[in-house]
Amino acid sequence: MWGLALALLCLPLGEGMLRIPLRRGRSVQEVMREKGLPEGFLNNLRGDPGRKYQLGGAVAYEPLLNHLDTFYFGEIGIGTPPQNFLVIFDTGSANLWVPSTYCQSPACGDHARFNHSLSSTFLGTDVSYTLSYGFGDVAVVLGCDTVTIQNIILRNQEFGLSLDEPSRPFYYLGFDGILGMAYPGVAISGFPTFLQNLLQQDQLSKPLFSFYFSRNPTYNYGGEVILGGVDLQLFSGEVLWAPVVQELYWKISIEGFSxxxxxxxxxxRGCHGIVDTGTFLLTIPGQFLPALLQALGAEQSDYGFLVDCSSVPEMPTLYFAIGGAWLPLPPAAYVLQNDSICTVGVESTYVSSASGQPLWILGNLFLRQYYSIFDTANNRVGFATAA
Known part of the structure; x- marks a missing residue:
């Protein structure tokens, strides 16, 4: 599908590799509470995060249900001259979209908007589609233009220009749009994805990319996306490889959980896990959530699944059996602390894999522990202990 073969070498950054710094945004809860909005307002935005992996016709299910906690984003340019946008580099979707001047809703007005009339390289289309969320839909029309990321220049890149966005929660989000990095099978048919264009236009030295999420993120530095290679200084030990079991999302097998x-x-009987940089929390199959919360001593509240902050060091480590090894996730990683409030960073999905296996979503909480490598040629995901 990707058209290239790869003998992966763990190479430092060099020619054909691009380092993109990520920023850590404030959580939507933080923004809303500053504005004096009630907790019930937040609860109305909750939904099933697994819904975005259900494909159906012209509707593309995109991430955002988990961005109520936090998110990581980097900068790209679209058009000639470039108009700059902050986007999530998202392995859980495959389309690029940003707000546009076509959109007059408050959510668009509070963000950078693409003005096609200011770009000398813009080509419009009459193709439209819908991004469907648990709390509303985003209508998008497709266009083609030049996309710039530092020294990378992609010609004729398809992207979506939003026509309308619901105010909740888009008005409160610190990023503008989403850049999908999943397989072409979940993208709009007939248009090359961002990753396909990177490879077809010979912009990368190797057909792979990697993510590092800082365990102590700030707005100025939340981590890095590295296109075309890996950075040996951002992880330690050997890389554990897990094959992709379905070439739509970066879905791998989870052989056990402890x-x-x-x-x-x-x-x-087997579980599936989607490695998703566009999801923040650890999402577990809904049938397992009550037992997990009981084992962790967590209680549900308006703030989430509460635990006593003083008990966190004694809480159990969670282990995932992936690729024949057990990967630990310590309580310091899966418990979130906001001032004096500690919550378990999990949520549930009642959507299973197409083949019936219980579905997990390995989001940023998991990926802050593990440097992740997405090998597009060999269809596998690598994990190594993050620095």
């Missing part, structure tokens, strides 16, 4: 030393039977 709470401390107690191995559960939840994945005895």
């Amino acid at each position: 709470i401390g030393l107690s191995v559960t039977g939840w994945c005895s």
Whole structure:
């Protein structure tokens, strides 16, 4: 599908590799609370994050349900001369879209908007589609233009120009749009994706990319996306490889799950996990959530699944069996602390894989522990302990 073969070498950054710094945005909850909005306002935005992996006709299900907590984004330019946008580099979708001057809703007006009349290289189309969310739809019309990321210049890149965006939660988000990095099978048919164009226009030295998320992110530095290679200084130890089991999303097998030393039977018949940089929380199959919360001593509240902050060091480490090894996720990674409030950073999905396996979403909470490498030629995901 990707048209290139790869013998992966762990190379430092060099020619054909691009480092994109990521910023860590404030959470939507932080912004809303500053504006004095009630907790019930936040609860109305909740939905099933697994819904975005259900494909259907001209409707593309995109991430955002989990951005109520936090998000990471970097800068790109679109058009000639470039108009700059902050976008999420998202392995859970495959389309690029940004707000546009076609959109007059408050959510668009509060963000950078693409003005096609100011670009000498813009080509319009009459193709439109819908991004469907648990709390509303975003209508988009497609166009083609030059996309610039530092020294990379992509010609004739398809992207979506928003026509309308619901104010909740888009008005409160610190990023403008989304740049999808999943497989072409979940993109709008007939238009090359961002990754396909990178490879077809010989912009990368190797057909792979990698992510590093800082464990102590700030707005100015939340991590990095590296296009075309890996950075040996951002991880330690060997890379553990897991093959992709379905070339739509970056979906891998999870062979087992353990709470401390107690191995559960939840994945005895196999589970699937989607490695998704566009999701913040760890999303678990809904049927397992009550048992997990009980084992962790967490109680549901308006703030999330509360735990006593003083008990966090004694809470169990979670283990995922992936690629024949157990990958630990310590409580310091899966418990979120906001002032004096500690919550378990999990949510549930009642959507299973197409083949029936329980579905997990390995979001940023997991990926802050593990440097992740997305090998497009060999269809596999690599994990190594993040620096």
